[in-house]
Amino acid sequence: MNLFNWKRIVIKVGSALIAPNGKGCSSHYLLGIAQFIVRCRELGVQVVLVSSGSVAAGAHLFSQKEPTLAIKKAMAAAGQTDMMATWDKLFDFPTAQILLTHADLRNRDRYISVRQTIFSLLDNGMLPVINENDTVTTDTLKVGDNDNLSAMVAAAADADALIICSDVDGLYDKNPHTNDNAQLLSWVSKIDEKIYAMAGGATSQVGTGGMKTKIEAAEKATSHGINTFIVNGFTELSFNMLLEGKNPGTHFQPYEEPMQEHLHWMTHTSKAQGEVIVENDFNTALDAASEELTAQEIVKVEGDFAVGDTILVRKDDGTKLAKAKSNYSSCLLSFLADQQDKDFTQKMQNKTGPVISDKNIAVLEAS
């Protein structure tokens, strides 16, 4: 690992670092992070910051002890400006705010637009500061935590590394808050169920993330070929070590063969708008991802999707096979799947092409 070979990094900073004592933002822990960002830029590494903290920063302005969702959204609106101002005064180059929801990222056109904005800001020497737009999100439209958001941003920004700041030194084999003999894992070559089991549930008091969402983020980012680190954001030592090319926490190995950009987006960022159900013995075609799915192979169509939307292909028994771009609307596909006249279906497809083509299938691990 060598920081100086990276061209672009994403650093994710959580609410506990930004608004640590419930009285609005504090630059106490941010100074070390800001110095790291400045140093990276001096070394020619472009930096994108994903910063939480709007809700935590705005909370002290409201009297409600048990805030409703509507009050939390108002806290986010009020706290976001404080959070941006706190970062902005730490730099002598401009910061630029980007507020996103999942709806922006799962729509391919909007995703490309976000990508272009990030690149334009970086090319003009600015520091993009990204957060979820909590004020306008709803349950179905939100990412929900900034760990996963930071991985989606890292993929969108074609980053070489994602550095997630935590309140502990990295991933431990047991919860370090409750186990004295917990061991830090400095290197993870593959994220599997054992790694998720070590992460346990959410632990952070102020943010919405925990170790589990950090592992999810690491999985998303490493499959895009992005080196991912969980480091202790409360100590400057972490950042000094990174600058020396050393690993201060847990380093997750990027896939040697990263997924293609549009397939990664389909798997990890886009949301399936509907489902296409195939017979239980349907296997080989999608496993090999070398064939195309035709309407004759479909048992049922669920949901409401348009041409170009992402769909989930699953077997009748629930096994998820793939996410894919549909060349048909759900309406036409339901009609074709119900057709008894196979010649008619075939003729339609000869005209329109397969339901999904082999270039637009992201095969999922069996689940």
Ligand code: GLU
């Ligand atoms: N977007 C939330 C905020 O700014 C934080 C989400 C998280 O903690 O991961 O308060």
